[in-house]
Amino acid sequence: MMHGPLLLVVVPLATAVICSVTSMSAKRATPVALLAGLLTHAGLLVAVAIRATRAAGLTYLVGGWAAPVGIVLVVDRFAAVFLILLAVGEVALTVYAIGERTVERSGFAVLLSLLATALSGVIVAGDLFNLFVFVELASVASIGLIALKRRDTGAASGFVYLVYASVSGAFFLIAVVVLYASTGVLTIAEIGAAVDSMPRATVVICSVCFIVSFGVKVGMVPLHFWQASAYDAAGSTAAAFLSGVAMKVYLYAMVRVLWSGLDATGRVPAVAVVLSVAGLLNIVVGHLLALGERDLKRLLAYSSVAHVGYILLGLGSSAGMVGALMHIVMHSLMKTGLFLSCRPIIGHAGSSRIGRLGGAARAQPVAFGAFTIAALAIVGIPPTGGFASKWFVSVAAYADYGAVPVLVVAAGTVISLLYYVRVSIAALAEAVPQPGRVSTTRRAGATALVVVASIAAATLILGPVMTRVEPTLRHAAESVVDRTRYIDLVREPPR
Amino acid sequence: MMQAATYATAALVFAIGLYGVISNHDMIKICVSLSVMESSLVLVLVALAFREGGAAPIMDTDAVRYVDPLPHALSLTAIVIGAGVISLALGLTVMVYRHYGTTDIRRVFGVRR
Amino acid sequence: MTTRAYAVAIAAVAAAGLGYVLLSYAVTDGALLPVAARYVTDGVRDTASINIVSGVLLDYRAFDTLGEATVILAAVAAVSALFSGSTIGTDSHGAGLLVQRSVSYLAGFFWLFPVYIIANGHLSPGGGFQGGVSLAVLIVLLNVVFGTRVGSQRIGVKHLHWAESLSAAAFIAIGAVGIVQGGGFLANLSAGFPAGSPGSLISAGAIPLLNLVIGVKVASGLASIFYDLISGDRVAP
Numbered sequence: 120m121m122h123g124p125l126l127l128v129v130v131p132l133a134t135a136v137i138c139s140v141t142s143m144s145a146k147r148a149t150p151v152a153l154l155a156g157l158l159t160h161a162g163l164l165v166a167v168a169i170r171a172t173r174a175a176g177l178t179y180l181v182g183g184w185a186a187p188v189g190i191v192l193v194v195d196r197f198a199a200v201f202l203i204l205l206a207v208g209e210v211a212l213t214v215y216a217i218g219e220r221t222v223e224r225s226g227f228a229v230l231l232s233l234l235a236t237a238l239s240g241v242i243v244a245g246d247l248f249n250l251f252v253f254v255e256l257a258s259v260a261s262i263g264l265i266a267l268k269r270r271d272t273g274a275a276s277g278f279v280y281l282v283y284a285s286v287s288g289a290f291f292l293i294a295v296v297v298l299y300a301s302t303g304v305l306t307i308a309e310i311g312a313a314v315d316s317m318p319r320a321t322v323v324i325c326s327v328c329f330i331v332s333f334g335v336k337v338g339m340v341p342l343h344f345w346q347a348s349a350y351d352a353a354g355s356t357a358a359a360f361l362s363g364v365a366m367k368v369y370l371y372a373m374v375r376v377l378w379s380g381l382d383a384t385g386r387v388p389a390v391a392v393v394l395s396v397a398g399l400l401n402i403v404v405g406h407l408l409a410l411g412e413r414d415l416k417r418l419l420a421y422s423s424v425a426h427v428g429y430i431l432l433g434l435g436s437s438a439g440m441v442g443a444l445m446h447i448v449m450h451s452l453m454k455t456g457l458f459l460s461c462r463p464i465i466g467h468a469g470s471s472r473i474g475r476l477g478g479a480a481r482a483q484p485v486a487f488g489a490f491t492i493a494a495l496a497i498v499g500i501p502p503t504g505g506f507a508s509k510w511f512v513s514v515a516a517y518a519d520y521g522a523v524p525v526l527v528v529a530a531g532t533v534i535s536l537l538y539y540v541r542v543s544i545a546a547l548a549e550a551v552p553q554p555g556r557v558s559t560t561r562r563a564g565a566t567a568l569v570v571v572a573s574i575a576a577a578t579l580i581l582g583p584v585m586t587r588v589e590p591t592l593r594h595a596a597e598s599v600v601d602r603t604r605y606i607d608l609v610r611e612p613p614r
Numbered sequence: 615m616m617q618a619a620t621y622a623t624a625a626l627v628f629a630i631g632l633y634g635v636i637s638n639h640d641m642i643k644i645c646v647s648l649s650v651m652e653s654s655l656v657l658v659l660v661a662l663a664f665r666e667g668g669a670a671p672i673m674d675t676d677a678v679r680y681v682d683p684l685p686h687a688l689s690l691t692a693i694v695i696g697a698g699v700i701s702l703a704l705g706l707t708v709m710v711y712r713h714y715g716t717t718d719i720r721r722v723f724g725v726r727r
Numbered sequence: 728m729t730t731r732a733y734a735v736a737i738a739a740v741a742a743a744g745l746g747y748v749l750l751s752y753a754v755t756d757g758a759l760l761p762v763a764a765r766y767v768t769d770g771v772r773d774t775a776s777i778n779i780v781s782g783v784l785l786d787y788r789a790f791d792t793l794g795e796a797t798v799i800l801a802a803v804a805a806v807s808a809l810f811s812g813s814t815i816g817t818d819s820h821g822a823g824l825l826v827q828r829s830v831s832y833l834a835g836f837f838w839l840f841p842v843y844i845i846a847n848g849h850l851s852p853g854g855g856f857q858g859g860v861s862l863a864v865l866i867v868l869l870n871v872v873f874g875t876r877v878g879s880q881r882i883g884v885k886h887l888h889w890a891e892s893l894s895a896a897a898f899i900a901i902g903a904v905g906i907v908q909g910g911g912f913l914a915n916l917s918a919g920f921p922a923g924s925p926g927s928l929i930s931a932g933a934i935p936l937l938n939l940v941i942g943v944k945v946a947s948g949l950a951s952i953f954y955d956l957i958s959g960d961r962v963a964p
Binding site for chain 1: 744745748749751752760761762763765766786787788789790791793794795797798800801802804805807808809811812885888889891892895896899902903905906910911912913914915917
């Protein structure tokens, strides 16, 4: 376990190499290799997360070079939460993809393990440039996954995302260069220690660069245009991972650089306001776009845009980190559940058009049941965990900005209730025989339904249990809000 | 002076690249613009490393001053990552051209609607 | 036209912002900041490589290099997945006789350049990436001059994929030596790799090995992307 944080990156990378060898020589071994590799990785993720939570943090010096000279990997309590999210999403997706035979698509196994490598790397990175490398790796691997399913629309959507991601990467690199010019180091914790003597203008410019850079990746409103077509082209399986896990990891990276590195909200209070306003904009625009959408997968993508808004609103409020973290956890589960359960429904209907879903509820009762539960949770109906997280975000926003954000959150809830009810009504309707319909009649495998049902169960259970989870999340939030803890962890690693 | 001029040039090149990315509709031209944008950042890194009278950081000379080796290493990494991204972009462009018969991204999405 | 106006506005703002920030750091006569100074003063002792940039890339910050090599791996995986089912057209005949003859005489010298660049990566400017790219260009040249039939038979996609996977595995294995020997993943001298005498060909511990591995990896990766891009229409939908 001494090498824990490092193995989180190396194990999925080795899995990718093994999968690329088996896909050339022994195609049937690929699912086995992928499952073995990623289950090992998930086990390591959980083990490292638990250890880091107990010990208040772990560090690893790559090549044995101490922090500002070499590259350091850091797992604090805040990062541990995201390691758990990654583990859950990864296991659910791998099992689902093997059950549904998505894994047999050429390149899927390699790209999925490379994405797992990249996301673990982003979470454990303690060095700004290393973070940049892994973020770029994550975009290349996600573009591959987006383009894989349907090569025509997939390639076009992948290209659009690639252009956005490259601009995002350029802004990230600008911030890295400016910070190196001003401090002479790249370690996030060392930048955090030097930030107090940095001119305020530098902090402002770097914060803007980071917000634009990660704003593209998470779909902050004027920069969200790539998302709907990308998730649509990616297919439900890959979209579940991109929206449920990858986006959360980008949010983590944004918080890490803005809070631990730049002390952005402390030095420049306007940053918090910008994040909150962007959040409100995301809630309004995302829900309205979803309301007007006639395609189920694109609707779910716009709903993601809206829910990033809740998270950003939480981040922008002074006491909102816990709420934001809670919503990150809940949305990760709910969105994974929605995307994975909509695949059998869409498969039955032969189209992702909402108007054509008739009969799907009767033909796929388990998937439809799971979809409904996840939808209820994401709308925020009280017993589910979705209510608790929205509540925490709203309370924190009310304390800072008064009633306006709370009203926006309430309005968003009503709108999202409307469009999810619309989907349910469409799916519950009798099947309308359509002459031109391409009915695949492919039944969802039992494995897939088990995955979908257990995610739905988890969303239900997390509501009442939230009070138990809350202290853990509060500790996690404290470890990033109190920046000295992160800096001390890297400078004086616990023995 | 030298460094300031390079920075100003880099900012201009960045602007040209960004303008190209936003205003072009042809996928190949967008790829070229992305390349231009990335080159500007390499230019910044090289200028950042520059020290008046500094030698290249290869220790077989008896120079007194050396330029900063770290930005050179970073620029190499950035170039390779850029190469990977651009090759993927060109692959996607070929694929799009094969299916739609055009590299105009507006027409590609127009066909779908 | 409005797109163009927006583009001008955004680009102008970005340029002004970038220029402003960078110019405020334009100090050319300043001494190196501590970390950079450490690389320059202790680099040869720490890494046994007289090329400090190589020392930073493949020793101090070797983890970044593993990441960027993985980016190439991901790009190759994505492109070859996109083009899976396509076949390389073998109907190109290449250049004329004169070109073919002269290139076949010169080919030996062409090979020499990337080999030199890779082998001397720790002594002079160059290294695995630069040499690997030249090697990939050589494979492209082979296909252009002698036609894809000859080119893809001599060095096929399958070989390239194997070479890439194996070199990625070798990179991880070299890193793992550090775990076994102590010193941590991707450790160089502290993992017991021989330092040699700095400045000679056999020196700098694992750095020449990593350069070799990266050279093979980059060459095979970029060449296989080339093969994918020139491959014909899909045989079956």
